[in-house]
Amino acid sequence: MDLLNIDYDKYTLGNGLDVILHKNDSLPIVAVNIWYKAGSSNEKKGKTGIAHLFEHMMFQGSLNVAKEQHFKFIQEAGGTLNGSTSFDRTNYYEKVPSNFLELILWLESDRMGYLLPALTQEKLNNQKDVVTNERLERYDNQPYGLAWEKLINAVYPEGHPYNWPTIGFINDIASFTLDDVRSFFNTYYAPANASLCITGRFDKQQTKDHIENYFGSIPGGKSVQLKVKDPGPLEKDILITHKENVQLERLYLAWRTDKGFGPDDAALDILADILSGSKNARLYKNLVYDKEIAQDVTAYQYSGKYAGHFMIIVTAKPGHSLDIIKSEIFKELELICNQGVSSRELLRSKNGIKSGFIYSMQNLDILADQLNFYSFALNNPNSFNADLERYELVSDDDIKKSVSTYLQKCYTELRILPNEKQAI
């Protein structure tokens, strides 16, 4: 599809920084997006959460930018900004009026090259408190909020870098020192381990000059490659029960599957949609709509760089048993494995995915992040069509195979149950 064929420049600076430029003049806005190839998978047990805490430190000012000024300069320019950390990478992004592009290049290059001179114990203590609050608010104090870390801890074996949550454990967060922060920066935050993408309205030659001027002199460092063993299939089922202050029982089932862009990854995505993506989806229709034994159901394929898993999550209606829900899930999977899915079900999912690609082209910042993602995963930013084609090619047999290969194997099961005594 022509629409998804993106016009871009990609080149590498002398110090190893990848640059991706995509011009789109429709609005006087520009989006900047940087990926560092470092995430929580680069951490060690006992030191979890440093990649994410480090992301916070990147907003605390650098050699030429005082504390709070990073945010202030961008908000004064009418811009928006944030960052995020996952298993595989950390990204930083801004969207500003086109005439402030140079400001962003200055800010990003200053913290890429010159963060450490501005690092202080006071800033670190403050952000450790902030991150601790983030963890408490978003995980510990949320209903079912600890499910993710309990699951991945079982789905990925000891020693696998997806075995712990990106936010980190409370005691680990508390333990970090300035040396930990410095060492993380020195290892991972270097041009050779990063990729800069700009989308929107800008002058191409002038922007290339600015990029060279601001980033070109930063010492290159190294691109860091992690060696990760494929975890292989689980050898026996793992059952976990956790009680907390919730009203309804919830069941989580997780299987080890394919990694991102692996041969079965797209089929697993479509399978997830066929199971839970709409009112007609198999599990939704069966459990929520027809039998009314569940309040909600979600299925998805998590696709990381080094591994992936498939998850089904169901909340039981009051008075209904997780055992019955679980047996219904396995019956549906068996049915798909034996009889496949209809051509209508396949087409429904594929059409939704295709139009989703087109709708997503409206946002410059989403586009910039996606170009960096494709460049990271496939070494080609212009991969929208290739990505879409993976989904177009998925057949009924592929869906059946994805069930038999992965979901009829050992699994991790987590049940979250209400505490006996209820308080509001």
Place this chain on the structure above:
Amino acid sequence: MINRAIKPVPSDDITFHLPAFEKFDLENGLKVFFVKRSQLPILRFNLILNAGTRFDPEGKKGMVNLFSMMLDEGAGDYNALELNDEFDILGSNFDINTNNDNIFISLRTLKENKERSLELFSDVVKKPHFDDNAYAREQRKILTRILQLKDDSEEIANIVFENQLFGKSNPYSYPIIGLEQDIKSVAVNDLKDFYKNYFTPRNAAMVVVGDSEKEEIKYLLNKYFKDWNEGGTPAEQKVLNHHNEGNIYLVHKEGAVQTEIRLGHISSERNSPDYFSKMLLNTVLGGQFTSRINLNLRENKGYTYGAFSRFNYYKDAAYFYVSTSVNAENTGNALREIIKELKGVKDGITAGELEFAQSSLIRKFPSNFETNRHIAANISTMIIHSLPDDYFDTYLDNIKQVTISDVNKSAIDTIHPEDALIVVAGDRKTIYNQLGEFGRNIIETDNPVA
């Protein structure tokens, strides 16, 4: 060679052309706003009905939300599953959302599927089934959802806050989802009556943004929406405001490690002449990351992951509030700092702060029009609050014209920490003793809606 110590200055000023909208009425009275945008072959349709939950009758709180959930549970020739399948096969996204003031029905479609999508959309609008079995199922779903709300301190704090702020007789006092006992007494016939009286073209507006022409949109909307429910414009009901006495409401949540805090009070409405002055005031005080409240509570004290303040505007009411979630041990500390910031802003802001806030809002303006969704949302705001057609044309001037004395007057007129309502949802054991220093009545409540 660049000098890193010097912050780069912006290059030449940008030029931005506000997307223009065209306006016309269908014969049945439906107002239509169209913005042509052809970068991508897609369209968005937003139908806004002046029929939100403030029209829930006494004793039937939750009826309007249930009504909106039932609209696409079967319509025209399709049952609920068939209808959903028809939209999905087109790759179209069809959504219904409800808030206090409005029901929003939205469609996102590829250009090539616009007519078929619109035909299905019109079935939902003109011919919903309100089937008895589907109704019983949706009713049970919503009752379970109400049960689940007890898990969520954030939701509890929001519900208690609005309930206490507006008081019993005010329709804005009740959660959109409704009340358990009331929902049990809502019958299908209530929904059918509501449809007849409120769900009419004269009580609605359609916003269309995307790759098409005005004449084509007019033709399509006439073709599919012409024979929609006649009916007139239902009577408006003016709501009563409520004065709070500055109590603290404590909602106990066993074992909570964080406390959800809401603090605020009623404020002047959307059509108030100092609207822009209040907007700038809040940008300084708590509207963005670099505002006073967040920099103090997060970046200075480390009490929270984030804290903000906002003027929240409903069609017939408005309030100011501060919202944050803090670790339980810092509940009292955070409240003290919030009150200090509210008192502080009444002492006046600096010229630099005003300039910063103006710069931020003015320069951000073009990015408010990035996507079809943004544009449709902006026009929806104009419709809901009856803003003039040139609202966005004059927006930048309105911001520029605000002076420091305007903002300082707004702070004095509209920020009232002394009699602000405070709601805290957290673990009583940890937080009760932290609340004494504020010298207010502490009222413990288990029931989110009194």
